[in-house]
Amino acid sequence: MSRVYNFSAGPAVLPEEVLREAAEEMMDYKGSGMSVMEMSHRSKVYDGIIKEAEADLRDLMDIPDNYKVLFLQGGASQQFAMIPMNLMKNKKAAYIVTGQWAKKAFQEAGNYGEAIKVASSEDETFSYIPDCSDLDIPEDADYVYICENNTIYGTKYKALPNTKGHTLVADVSSCFLSEPVDVSKYGIIYGGVQKNIGPAGVVIVIIREDLITEDTLPGTPTMLKYKTHADADSLYNTPPAYGIYVCGKVFKWLKKMGGLTVMKERNEEKAKILYDFLDGSKMFKGTVRKEDRSLMNVPFVTGDKELDAKFVKEAEAAGFVNLKGHRTVGGMRASIYNAMPKEGVEKLVAFMKKFEEEN
Numbered sequence: 001m002s003r004v005y006n007f008s009a010g011p012a013v014l015p016e017e018v019l020r021e022a023a024e025e026m027m028d029y030k031g032s033g034m035s036v037m038e039m040s041h042r043s044k045v046y047d048g049i050i051k052e053a054e055a056d057l058r059d060l061m062d063i064p065d066n067y068k069v070l071f072l073q074g075g076a077s078q079q080f081a082m083i084p085m086n087l088m089k090n091k092k093a094a095y096i097v098t099g100q101w102a103k104k105a106f107q108e109a110g111n112y113g114e115a116i117k118v119a120s121s122e123d124e125t126f127s128y129i130p131d132c133s134d135l136d137i138p139e140d141a142d143y144v145y146i147c148e149n150n151t152i153y154g155t156k157y158k159a160l161p162n163t164k165g166h167t168l169v170a171d172v173s174s175c176f177l178s179e180p181v182d183v184s185k186y187g188i189i190y191g192g193v194q195k196n197i198g199p200a201g202v203v204i205v206i207i208r209e210d211l212i213t214e215d216t217l218p219g220t221p222t223m224l225k226y227k228t229h230a231d232a233d234s235l236y237n238t239p240p241a242y243g244i245y246v247c248g249k250v251f252k253w254l255k256k257m258g259g260l261t262v263m264k265e266r267n268e269e270k271a272k273i274l275y276d277f278l279d280g281s282k283m284f285k286g287t288v289r290k291e292d293r294s295l296m297n298v299p300f301v302t303g304d305k306e307l308d309a310k311f312v313k314e315a316e317a318a319g320f321v322n323l324k325g326h327r328t329v330g331g332m333r334a335s336i337y338n339a340m341p342k343e344g345v346e347k348l349v350a351f352m353k354k355f356e357e358e359n
């Protein structure tokens, strides 16, 4: 068996310990005589798995009692529609557009009501987070929407926007569980788990209870109402059962590692190794404003497309894979999620140093 250092933005690296455990339990989950994949989602055994996953997540994030945790499908992209369908009572919402995912959410919301772009960083290819301390947010806006960590561009909000009392909705797909958060500051925190938590197919929505109502936009499908899933504890229909089981294992792994405060320290330490190198390098450059740098996704360029391609190719041959930047940005991007060991980042930097010397 030979494992590579996988810098993919998502689906992405998972903790080896979790993969090994899942492998061990593949044929016979704890004496049930079957794999979790083969199990009824209504069985007692599975009920234990999903309840424990939720309890561990609540514990990790210190989620207040007046928030529901939903395990859904459809990816983060389905939330782009589900959010306005459930929350746009006044048919008006404010969007801060800091990248492609925020832009897609903004455009989707426009199908259901008035989506208002209150700030954007598109003028400089989304390489920074706009000042959000005093935005012009309409009084009757139903919510303010952000993408908290911009996976493609490598920026992250270091302070939440001043929503002027409006409900904050955040896509945290690529920074989920990377550091402690104060859940009570948000109306909804959601994300696809395939970036920093588990296998593709699960999206976790943490939603304040007062936002879960019958009063959705006319025509909202049953499956797209938060209330449907909240009332049924995420078991209205067959959930992504195996994916939730793996997420549960990652929650246990995070708790064992010391929780989110420790993860934040580890992530800062890992990111610093890479950013310090980029800041000192004559060949490689980071592409975003320093104060807005993401701890999870680190884009960089050489300034020469051919040299970028050469680097990606040689890195792959050396066991550092998926370093090619997003097709819309070019260059390189190293995603260094929770499960990427520090050693992986150190070895990548050593490889970059060597490449710089040789080219």
Ligand SMILES: *Cc1c(COP(=O)(O)O)cnc(C)c1O
Binding pocket: 010, 074, 075, 076, 077, 078, 101, 147, 149, 150, 151, 171, 172, 173, 174, 192, 195
């Ligand atoms: C990947 C990503 C998405 C899209 O996720 P899907 O699960 O593929 O729909 C949305 N937002 C962010 C921030 C992402 O990184």
